[in-house]
Amino acid sequence: MSSDIQCTLTENALDYLLLADELARLSRDDLRGESHKLKHALATLTDGLELLLKARVEVSNWEFLFEEAEKVDQAAYESGNFRSISMKNLPDILKLHCGVTLRTGQQRLMGKLANQRNKIRHFAISVERAVVASLIVRGFSFALDFIHDHLQDQTHDDSFPNDVARLREASGRNQEFVTERLRNLRAFVANEIALEGVNCPVCDQECLCVDGSRVSCRFCRHQNSARETAIDLACAAGMRLKDIEVDSYVWQCPECEAEACVQTDSASATHVCLNCGEAGTYSNCEHCDRLFVPVPYDDEGHESWVCNECEQERFEEGD
Numbered sequence: 001m002s003s004d005i006q007c008t009l010t011e012n013a014l015d016y017l018l019l020a021d022e023l024a025r026l027s028r029d030d031l032r033g034e035s036h037k038l039k040h041a042l043a044t045l046t047d048g049l050e051l052l053l054k055a056r057v058e059v060s061n062w063e064f065l066f067e068e069a070e071k072v073d074q075a076a077y078e079s080g081n082f083r084s085i086s087m088k089n090l091p092d093i094l095k096l097h098c099g100v101t102l103r104t105g106q107q108r109l110m111g112k113l114a115n116q117r118n119k120i121r122h123f124a125i126s127v128e129r130a131v132v133a134s135l136i137v138r139g140f141s142f143a144l145d146f147i148h149d150h151l152q153d154q155t156h157d158d159s160f161p162n163d164v165a166r167l168r169e170a171s172g173r174n175q176e177f178v179t180e181r182l183r184n185l186r187a188f189v190a191n192e193i194a195l196e197g198v199n200c201p202v203c204d205q206e207c208l209c210v211d212g213s214r215v216s217c218r219f220c221r222h223q224n225s226a227r228e229t230a231i232d233l234a235c236a237a238g239m240r241l242k243d244i245e246v247d248s249y250v251w252q253c254p255e256c257e258a259e260a261c262v263q264t265d266s267a268s269a270t271h272v273c274l275n276c277g278e279a280g281t282y283s284n285c286e287h288c289d290r291l292f293v294p295v296p297y298d299d300e301g302h303e304s305w306v307c308n309e310c311e312q313e314r315f316e317e318g319d
Contacts, residue, residue: 014163016048021170046117134203140171193277197266201232210277226260226275
C-alpha cells in the first residue's frame with residue numbers, strides 16, 4: 001500500500017467541507033471546547049468553499065488558477081508550487097473564463113466568510129455562536145448549490161458522489177440549530193418594521209428590522225445605525241471603502257431623505273430604506289443620480305428618467 005497522500009482539487013475541497021462539519025459536530029458534543037471548534041469549523045468551511053470555486057476554474061483551464069499570468073508554468077501547477085488567485089478575484093475569474101456567474105447574495109456570503117476567516121487566522125475574533133452557526137449553514141447550502149449547478153457534471157472523481165451525499169447530511173445537521181432559532185424568535189413588536197429582501201450583514205439571515213433610529217437583526221441581535229448598516233451591506237457585497245464611493249451603493253431615500261436606501265431582493269420593490277423602512281420601486285435620475293418614483297409622461301405609459309427637481313430646473317432654464 002502506498003503511503004503517499006494524493007487527492008485532486010475537488011477532493012481536497014470536499015475534504016475541507018466535511019472536516020468543517022466534523023468540527024461543528026464536535027462543538028455541539030464538547031461544551032468546554034465549543035467556541036474553539038466552532039470558530040475553526042467556520043474557517044475550515046471557508047477554505048473548502050474557496051477550493052471548490054477553484055476546482056471549477058481548473059475545469060475550464062488550470063492556467064487561470066495562477067495569480068500572475070506571466071508566471072503560468074505547467075511544472076509549477078503540477079507541483080502546486082505557485083501563488084493562486086485569491087478569493088476576492090474568484091467571482092470575476094469564474095464569470096470571465098468559466099461562464100459561471102455567482103449571484104449577488106452568494107458573493108456577499110463569500111465576503112462575510114472571508115472576513116471572519118481572516119480574523120480567526122490572523123487576528124482576533126468576537127462573534128456570537130448564532131452568527132457562526134448561521135454562516136456555516138449558509139456556507140453548506142452555497143456549496144451544494146454550486147456543486148449542483150456548476151461542478152457535478154464536470155468532475156470524474158470516484159469518491160465525488162459519496163462525498164456530496166455526506167455533505168448534504170452535514171447541511172441538514174447544522175440547519176437544525178438555525179431552524180429552531182428562527183422558530184423561537186419573538187414576533188415583531190409594534191414599533192419594529194421588517195425589512196424584506198435585505199439580509200443581515202453579520203449573520204446573513206433575512207431578519208433585519210427598523211426600530212426607531214436603529215437597525216437590528218432579530219436572529220443575531222446585531223444593532224447599528226441605518227447609515228452604518230447600509231455601509232456594512234456595501235462592504236458585505238465585496239466593496240472596499242477606500243476603493244469606491246459608498247454613494248454608489250447607498251442612496252438618499254425619496255420618502256424620508258435619509259442617506260440609507262439600499263437595493264433589495266424583494267419581488268415587490270427595488271429599494272428599501274434602512275431608516276424609515278419604506279420600500280418602493282425607484283429609478284436613478286439620469287441627471288443627478290438621485291432615486292425617485294418614475295411616473296408615466298405620456299398616454300403610452302413611457303416613464304420619465306428625470307426626477308421632479310431636475311425636470312423643474314430644466315423647465316426654469318427653458319430647456
